[in-house]
Amino acid sequence: MTQDLFLDLRHIRKEFGGFTALSGVSLGIGKGEFVCFLGPSGCGKTTLLRIIAGLEVQTAGEVWQGGRDISRLPPAQRDYGIVFQSYALFPNLSVADNVAYGLVNRKTPRVEITRRVTELLKLVGLPGSETKYPAQLSGGQQQRIALARALATAPGLLLLDEPLSALDALERLRLRSEIRALQQKLGVTTVMVTHDQEEALSVADRIVVMNHGVIEQVGTPLEIYREPASPFVADFVGKVNVLPATVAAGELRFGSLCIPCDGADRQARVYLRPEDVLARPIAEGDAHVFDASIEKIEFLGSYCHVRVASPALDSHKLTVYLSLNFLSEQALEVGSPLRLKLLPERIKVF
Numbered sequence: 001m002t003q004d005l006f007l008d009l010r011h012i013r014k015e016f017g018g019f020t021a022l023s024g025v026s027l028g029i030g031k032g033e034f035v036c037f038l039g040p041s042g043c044g045k046t047t048l049l050r051i052i053a054g055l056e057v058q059t060a061g062e063v064w065q066g067g068r069d070i071s072r073l074p075p076a077q078r079d080y081g082i083v084f085q086s087y088a089l090f091p092n093l094s095v096a097d098n099v100a101y102g103l104v105n106r107k108t109p110r111v112e113i114t115r116r117v118t119e120l121l122k123l124v125g126l127p128g129s130e131t132k133y134p135a136q137l138s139g140g141q142q143q144r145i146a147l148a149r150a151l152a153t154a155p156g157l158l159l160l161d162e163p164l165s166a167l168d169a170l171e172r173l174r175l176r177s178e179i180r181a182l183q184q185k186l187g188v189t190t191v192m193v194t195h196d197q198e199e200a201l202s203v204a205d206r207i208v209v210m211n212h213g214v215i216e217q218v219g220t221p222l223e224i225y226r227e228p229a230s231p232f233v234a235d236f237v238g239k240v241n242v243l244p245a246t247v248a249a250g251e252l253r254f255g256s257l258c259i260p261c262d263g264a265d266r267q268a269r270v271y272l273r274p275e276d277v278l279a280r281p282i283a284e285g286d287a288h289v290f291d292a293s294i295e296k297i298e299f300l301g302s303y304c305h306v307r308v309a310s311p312a313l314d315s316h317k318l319t320v321y322l323s324l325n326f327l328s329e330q331a332l333e334v335g336s337p338l339r340l341k342l343l344p345e346r347i348k349v350f
Contacts, residue, residue: 043213096121206218
């Protein structure tokens, strides 16, 4: 990480009675960085965000922000804005008053408040909506107002707690790109909690993959996807084929397929992304080629998930991605034969 360290979590532990929600989590986040906490429900990601915000108190460990120990400070004395999944707007206040809420509490002059509200509403794409009330807005518009309110006091840190999960699919796509563009424009350090791996891959500078209260891996979206550090990360982020294998005599063997492999003889599991099995005309002499037949085609628009079976894989199945154009051009359907080529350099072995 090349940025100056802005948020430093040191050995954070959180226990609820006999349950350990976080087990000594340590993480550094750079100034201006967009970081996603990604993981399944119950992995500890929201608890960690709430500890950063001071809404939960850690059992052990320290939180440092901008070189200041904020571990025991109340939320009001911490420098952040927060956006919740549920918008959390005041229904009896106008849009302008919702956005201005934090500024009013700071006794900011009225002229400055008006200027700031106008500026922020323009920034989030809702100029002229000052006099409306939350009930008059769509879910996506309400979340934009919640974002404007979080940014009103120009915080050094923006916390987003699953801000898009209550929105429909199209609005989610639209707003996530807007949040990323806004974050880059303002340069505000941002931490977002999500269980949606596609969301994390599309917006984050770095992703923190969590499971059972620990960090499984921290890396760029490409590193997390291409170089998973554990079976959990490989399985949770993106679609993956998992096949039993054996490492023996310098070879990795699964089914009747063999590729060179370093390491001691052992039982293993092969993790292979669907896009790393190619279906196309194969040149003579190509290695790692095998014959298969189509068992199922799942239509997903411009491409399809295609499940294949092959004698080379014994009884195990593979899912591959094929474009709709390729399927049409080759007149492929359930039962059609295919020649497939593995990309051995993309195989992960655990």
